Amino acid sequence: MRTCAHGPSPVPHRRDTAPVRRAYDVVVVGAGTAGSVLAARLTEDPDRRVLVVDAGPLPRGAAGFGPALLDACLVPGAQPNHPATHAHPVRLTPERPWLVPRGRVLGGSSTVNGGYFVRARREDFDRWAAAGNPAWSYERVLPYLRALENDLDHGAGPLHGDGGPMRVRRGRLDHPAAAAFRDAAHALGFPDDPDKNDQAPPGFGPVPANVVDGVRRNAGLSYLPPEVLDRPNLTVLGGAAARRVVIENGRATGVVVEHDGRRSVLDADAVVLCAGALATPHLLQLSGIGPRADLERVGIPLVRDAPAVGSGFSDHPQVVLEWTPREAWDEPSGSWLGGCLHLTSPSGGPAGPDGGDGPGDLEILQSLVPMSGLVTGGAGTAGGPLPFLVSALTPRLTGRLRLRSADPATPLSIDYGYLGGPDDHRRLREGVRVTAALLASPPFADVARGLVDPGREVLDDDRSLDQWIRGHLGTAQHTCGTVPMGPADDPGHAAVDQFGRVHGVRGLRVADTSILPDTPHRGPAATAVLIGEVVAEAMRR
Structure with a gap:
């Protein structure tokens, strides 16, 4: 059954008896910066059935977003209570409460941020590679960086590309x-x-920016234009809030979502969490993947003791x-x-x-x-x-987030430790x-x-x-490292491998800035697109 964000969108029900083939090959949770990339790349293979779910609306094309949301002279994320954002209560220091808005719309935070599109530094990539993630060395990610961009200033060359979805121009x-x-x-x-x-x-x-002629070309508009949304193997469902991942016998088999006031289970052979560096670790913990003591304290059955989930993160x-x-x-x-x-x-x-x-x-x-x-x-x-x-911009793991309740509606306790x-x-x-x-x-x-x-x-x-x-004091809202990547034999510092696979749980990946071991020396928007590209290619292989 095909669904979309325009008009009523019934949620597929879970079958009483397991079918030979599940309803979808992949469920992507979150149509934000990396999730848009992942959905577009995975559905380039016509035999792969992908469902994308997001708590926010999933508009079709520039007209669906409207001019105010795309105006590059505005920063919707800076406007309190903007309808395209969801605010997370945090503490920057013990005495400094703050609200951190994240995008809740197709393209995620790339739709509500400033359009800044600067790559991480070579030192960042090589630091991540040295932490047990060799696929993230600068030499190995450079082809992806070239492939994802259409650099309108430099064109194709050893450092830049001219055929990718993300249009980049300097002021x-x-x-x-x-x-x-x-x-x-x-x-x-x-x-x-x-x-x-x-x-x-x-x-x-x-500043390199994903801005062309005054329009912020967010990742949703760039990777999921109407012609991609219309692919027969892609189903999108807006207004559906993920509540937890279903895990059976050590394998992810679907996602519980709340849509139109009721809960349903979306079955899939694989699940990828792209909900963002604050929402993704929350979903993992609600699903029983996180620090044992925190899960036991709120009564969530343990699926995987993953002490690195939420135990440290960084921002600017x-x-x-x-x-x-x-x-x-x-x-x-x-x-x-x-x-x-x-x-x-x-x-x-x-x-x-x-x-x-x-x-x-x-x-x-x-x-x-x-x-x-x-x-x-x-x-x-x-x-x-x-x-x-x-x-x-110095990468420092000063932050920590903790689960306060088994109720998904209860916000996390988030301390930035600035x-x-x-x-x-x-x-x-x-x-x-x-x-x-x-x-x-x-x-x-x-x-x-x-x-x-x-x-x-x-x-x-x-x-x-x-x-x-x-x-x-404020924050640049560049959170990274809440579900860090690294070797499976270092559970205190790594929850996923270098391609986002959750250690110890089959069929479950993470693809957003959660997986970066720490924040790069630049804003992470371009790196979030890169994450989508790297994880998508790993899945296609």
Whole structure:
């Protein structure tokens, strides 16, 4: 039976007697960034029957999304209670509660994020490979990175591709604020970094983005356009929330979903969880796969003692610094993104262009839209203060999530563990101070009145600046590592293998940023697409 997201969509019932062949070969749980990729690639084989289920709507084509959701000058995920998101309550520090929104719509968070599409660094891939995942070395993933993209600036070559679903283009930096940022970075001696996807030394440059002519081309729109959704071997079901994986005799045989107020079981030969780095570990634990003590505490029967599920994760702490333009400019056209500076913080002393070799563990990302516009949807915000988003990118497993109840509706307990060590404060201090120095340089001072906050007395004192950072702390929402990949003989650090297969449970995989051992030195959107490609090819083999 074929179902879709348009009109009534009855859920297939589980049969009373096991058929010779189950209803589907694969059920993909989550039509987000990686799930869209997986569904598209798996159904390229016409004899494989794939069902995709998602808790959100699954629109057909750009018209189904509507212009507001695709407008690259807006960031839907920054708007509180946006209908295309689901918010997870978390604690960034014990004193800093926060809400982390994740996309709940076709394309997932790639539909509601900023369109930033920067590859992980070579150091990230090689670190993951050295942790027992040789398929993830930079040399082995580069062909996938080329195949998934259509680079509209560089075309086909040794580092880039021109035939993939994801269209990538870099911003032009012709907005006065972006030009001032570029000139200020040059004045302070930071190197040019014109292609942030070529693994050159970090510096200043435009942001590669999955944005074309002002439209955010999310993974759903790119991989699952109407002609792919219409494949006879692909069934999609929106508005269906997965509640747990059915596991019989050590093998995944289906998924329990809630749809139209009732629960049903979707049978399949294999299940792939692509629900995201917060929802996927929750589903695993509800299914009896997780730390034994946590499952026993809430009364969930143990299927597999997997202590690595949720025991550590990483993300990028972030603070926002606003500055006041000397004049009111027109609102940007094309994208909210301006320029971006990556730099490597030294082990001591002030950060700067001579901070040392490294992948760049600080990011200063420019927004050409005021925070008030990003939060409200952009109307009437021209001339307001403009923000820089300053993030510390060092991969650190500071977070932990725990199950609070066997009820799927009860949120996880999620602690990010930010600012737990002295280097955490130091890196953010360095990022804030470099941003202040850029704004004070002659090229920027010509167009900027300076920072709104913090003032010079705070900037010059470590203790005062640390206090300011704690009071303004946010997150880049780049969660990774909640179901990390690695060898089966290291259950404390690995829950899946390098192709997403859950250790000890046949027929069950994970394909989203949960499986990365830690967060890369860049935002993980491009890497999430890569995960879908790598896992899909492994399954097709």
